[in-house]
Structures are given as structure tokens and as C-alpha cells.
Amino acid sequence: MQKFLQKDRLAREEHILYIPAAKIFAIRAEQDLPPMALPTTDADFLQNRMHGICVGEIEAMEGAGRTVCDFEDVPWEFTLDMARQVWDKSRHTEIYERLLRHVQSTLGEYPESRILWECACAEDPAARVAGVNRGLEGLACDVFAQLIQLAQKLGDPIIERAVDFVLADEITHVRMGNLDAQAHGGRAGTATNGPRFSTSY
Amino acid sequence: MITPPTLPVEQAAEAHAQHIVLGDSAAMHQDCIAQVRQEPPDLYAQLEAATLTRYAVLGHAKIGLHHIFRIRYCGATTVTLHHRLGAVEGQWRVLESERV
Numbered sequence: 595m596q597k598f599l600q601k602d603r604l605a606r607e608e609h610i611l612y613i614p615a616a617k618i619f620a621i622r623a624e625q626d627l628p629p630m631a632l633p634t635t636d637a638d639f640l641q642n643r644m645h646g647i648c649v650g651e652i653e654a655m656e657g658a659g660r661t662v663c664d665f666e667d668v669p670w671e672f673t674l675d676m677a678r679q680v681w682d683k684s685r686h687t688e689i690y691e692r693l694l695r696h697v698q699s700t701l702g703e704y705p706e707s708r709i710l711w712e713c714a715c716a717e718d719p720a721a722r723v724a725g726v727n728r729g730l731e732g733l734a735c736d737v738f739a740q741l742i743q744l745a746q747k748l749g750d751p752i753i754e755r756a757v758d759f760v761l762a763d764e765i766t767h768v769r770m771g772n773l774d775a776q777a778h779g780g781r782a783g784t785a786t787n788g789p790r791f792s793t794s795y
Numbered sequence: 796m797i798t799p800p801t802l803p804v805e806q807a808a809e810a811h812a813q814h815i816v817l818g819d820s821a822a823m824h825q826d827c828i829a830q831v832r833q834e835p836p837d838l839y840a841q842l843e844a845a846t847l848t849r850y851a852v853l854g855h856a857k858i859g860l861h862h863i864f865r866i867r868y869c870g871a872t873t874v875t876l877h878h879r880l881g882a883v884e885g886q887w888r889v890l891e892s893e894r895v
Contacts (some may be wrong), residue, residue: 608853608865609853609854610854611854611856611863613863613877618858621858621879624861625859625861627859636859638857702856703855703856704858705856705863
């Protein structure tokens with residue numbers, strides 16, 4: 595299997611449009627809209643946000659899977675963490691695909707920017723977990739907490755509970771990212787016995 | 796307040812695709828705003844010169860109030876384009892077309 599897939603080699607069904615984030619921001623700016631959809635500016639905020647998370651979950655699943663494939667000379671626990679993350683992300687993808695339907699949207703209704711996938715293309719395993727697990731998944735924890743609050747305001751227990759299930763996993767992914775990044779010390783293939791190895795599975 | 800066009804945007808996109816397949820230069824240009832962004836810059840000149848027999852709408856995504864259509868044109872050559880449509884004076888107009 596080819597290792598270190600190029601950024602533009604991500605396979606997608608043709609109805610899902612890839613448009614770089616900078617271009618999406620520029621098109622929104624042409625319409626006097628902020629770069630990201632907001633409840634105050636976008637009537638379809640909920641659908642847009644759900645869609646962004648759903649494609650992010652797909653990219654995170656692919657990124658974790660590629661990480662298992664790309665790095666062989668790493669602690670076995672790191673590989674297990676990434677494999678577990680593939681499993682979690684595939685479950686999240688299914689949850690968000692169903693939530694999209696719940697809010698009368700569908701995969702492909704908005705473009706995919708692939709920001710998360712680009713972070714998952716880093717050539718250093720520590721950089722991958724720093725970018726994806728610590729950075730983006732940490733940010734996702736805040737986004738999900740806001741989504742739960744919004745669902746409570748809307749009186750929608752389906753969104754509230756589903757997102758809460760996903761949030762529990764995301765917190766675990768951030769923790770895994772912290773431990774793995776510390777163990778790798780920011781360099782590929784130089785893992786030493788650090789806090790990562792005191793974790794029990 | 797922007798008045799939304801009465802014609803569904805999907806119909807406007809398909810009409811533009813038909814004009815391209817038929818090589819109807821006047822209609823093709825009428826679908827677009829005057830300064831339509833083209834990538835490559837001579838995209839419409841290339842389309843007019845091409846022999847195309849059919850098209851297929853592959854995808855449709857929204858960015859704000861704009862709509863992006865991925866359309867594949869087939870004939871002597873095959874080309875896939877993204878057309879971005881937006882409401883201009885109550886009509887759907889092609890704002891940008893690019894090869895993907």
C-alpha cells in the first residue's frame with residue numbers, strides 16, 4: 595500500500611465537492627458573510643455546521659487509518675490508539691450522517707474544505723496528533739458543547755444526546771493526543787518511555 | 796433585501812449546461828455575468844470550440860446564498876466544471892466557472 599498519500603489524492607464520491615477553505619471564505623466574503631457560518635448570519639447554520647463536522651469525522655477516520663499505515667516504527671500503543679480512533683470515527687461518521695438527515699440535509703449539500711485531512715498529512719506522527727487530536731479535536735470539544743447547548747434551546751433531544759455520545763469520545767482522543775505527543779517528543783521514530791506507556795487499555 | 800429568483804437554481808444550472816452542449820454562444824454568455832471568472836481564462840472559448848454531446852450534473856453544494864454545480868460534459872472530449880451561480884437582479888447568473 596502506498597504510504598504518505600498526497601493531499602489531493604483523497605477519494606470521494608463525485609457528488610461531494612472539494613473547495614479549498616480559502617476559496618470558501620472568499621465566496622462568503624463576496625456575500626458579506628463571515629468566513630464560517632454563524633447562527634446570526636446563516637439561516638441554514640445547523641445544517642452547515644453538522645455537515646462540516648460530518649466531513650471532518652470522515653477525514654479524521656481516513657487520517658487515523660493512514661497514520662496506522664504510514665508509521666511502522668512507533669510504539670504499539672500508538673498504533674492501537676490510531677486504530678481505535680478509526681473505529682470511533684467511523685461510528686461518528688454514521689451518527690453525523692444520520693443527524694444530517696435529521697436536520698433535512700444530506701452529505702454533499704455543502705462543500706468539503708479538507709482542513710482536517712491536511713493536518714493529517716503531516717510527515718511526523720507527533721505533528722499529526724498535535725494537529726488533529728490536540729488542535730482540531732480539542733476545538734471540536736468546544737463546538738460540540740455549543741451544539742449541545744443549541745439543541746437544548748431548540749428542544750431537540752436527538753441532537754443533544756447524539757452529540758454528547760460523540761463528545762465523550764473526542765475528549766478521549768484529545769487525551770490520547772496529549773499522551774502520544776509527549777511520548778514522541780515531537781520527533782518521528784524517537785519515542786521513549788514517557789507518560790504514554792503508563793496508560794492501561 | 797435580495798429578491799430570490801423564481802426559477803429553481805437547479806433548472807438554471809441545467810439550462811446553462813444545455814447551452815454549452817448545444818454550443819449556443821449567445822445563450823451561454825447571457826447566462827453569465829459580464830465579468831464571469833473563468834479558470835482557465837479562455838474556458839468558454841474552449842467550450843464553444845469543443846464538440847459536446849451530453850452532460851451530467853454530479854453534485855450541487857451551497858456556500859451562503861451561492862450554489863456550486865459540478866457538471867461533467869462529454870463528447871469528443873470530457874471536461875468537468877464547477878459553475879457557481881448566484882442571484883443577480885432576480886435571476887440566477889453564472890458568476891464563475893472553473894475546470895476541476
